[in-house]
Amino acid sequence: MFGYTEGQIAQFGLTFGVGAFILYMLFIVFNLALESKAGKFGTFILFLVLSFGMLGFVAKNIIQWVLGM
Numbered sequence: 001m002f003g004y005t006e007g008q009i010a011q012f013g014l015t016f017g018v019g020a021f022i023l024y025m026l027f028i029v030f031n032l033a034l035e036s037k038a039g040k041f042g043t044f045i046l047f048l049v050l051s052f053g054m055l056g057f058v059a060k061n062i063i064q065w066v067l068g069m
Contacts, residue, residue: 015061022054 004012029050033043 018057022057025054026051 033046
């Protein structure tokens, strides 16, 4: 499709699609912190706990990028 292989399209979707989804989830966590009036420490804990899985995905991509060079 348009000169790209299936693997290239899948990698693009995984990188940018999941990246956009992660940003949306961070917005949801921020909105949750605002609505619950969590305060500074509570907001930090919400971001730490609810965003921990996303950190693994980002770390995996960074490690692949560093080892690929």
